[in-house]
Amino acid sequence: MAIDSTASERPALILLVEDEAADAHLVRLALRENSVQADLAHVLDGREALAYLRREGPSFVAAQRPDLILLDLNMPRMDGFEFLAAVKRDAGLRGIPVVVLSTSDAERDVRSAYHLGAAGYVAKSSSVSELIAGFGRLSQYWLTLARLPTHGR
């Protein structure tokens, strides 16, 4: 596969937006089980994620732009839909692909997510082995197959 050597100098960075500690832990586990060569930054809700992406506040001054965002929907303060809408309205951020991870199967939620610009909607599986297999597919598509913008890397 055509992999640009300049693009692979540093590992990809994934921003995980997830308020549940257990779910975040499972995502880390699933990435590790799939030997995914990516760094993971983790924030707890939509508002914190926007602060991260806009480098607002002392903790995010040196925040690196992620290559991919994994987004939970059901979160306090700013939920996933509001966050997705805000990112896709922001000309400086809209080019970052956002994949929704959700426990909701509702067609309404699936449609809204794509309508707002999601680049995938993954139903969180309650089975750990399914979850691991799912992250294998997700990382194969986004980190091995797809070309992502390099942002001066």
Added chain:
Amino acid sequence: MSEEEAMVDSQRSNRMLMVEDEAGDARLLQLAMRQSGFSADIDHVWDGYEALDYLRRAGQQRQRAPRPDLIVLDLKMPRLSGLDFLALIKQDGDLRAIPVVVFSSSLLETDVRSAYELGAAGYLIKPADFQELISMVRILGEYWFTLVRLPHND
């Protein structure tokens, strides 16, 4: 999803619209899809205008055109370019929910960036080798047709 819904879901075949002006590339992609083992009904249109007519069911032949679950889009095409087509459908409230994956031979960073900024759900470089194409198509199918939920666009 209930079991009944899941059954209906698995019975309905995946539908893909390929927008590609090169007959050779279109044929190779279709062949790779068959060989990679994922099944989708593939419709092929030759440029952005034809794709818009297909999606909007405009014109006599297009009245029964199915709504695709996924669009695979070449960039360099006559008449309406892939990027212009992408911009148009992402501005259309009825069509914008359909994911569009760019499939291009262009390695230009400006093309990659523009595609994502316009709302592409992936940017794939056309490989020169057919075996690579098969493995590419397999990963594409496993992501879009096995892993993710897609909106029902009927």
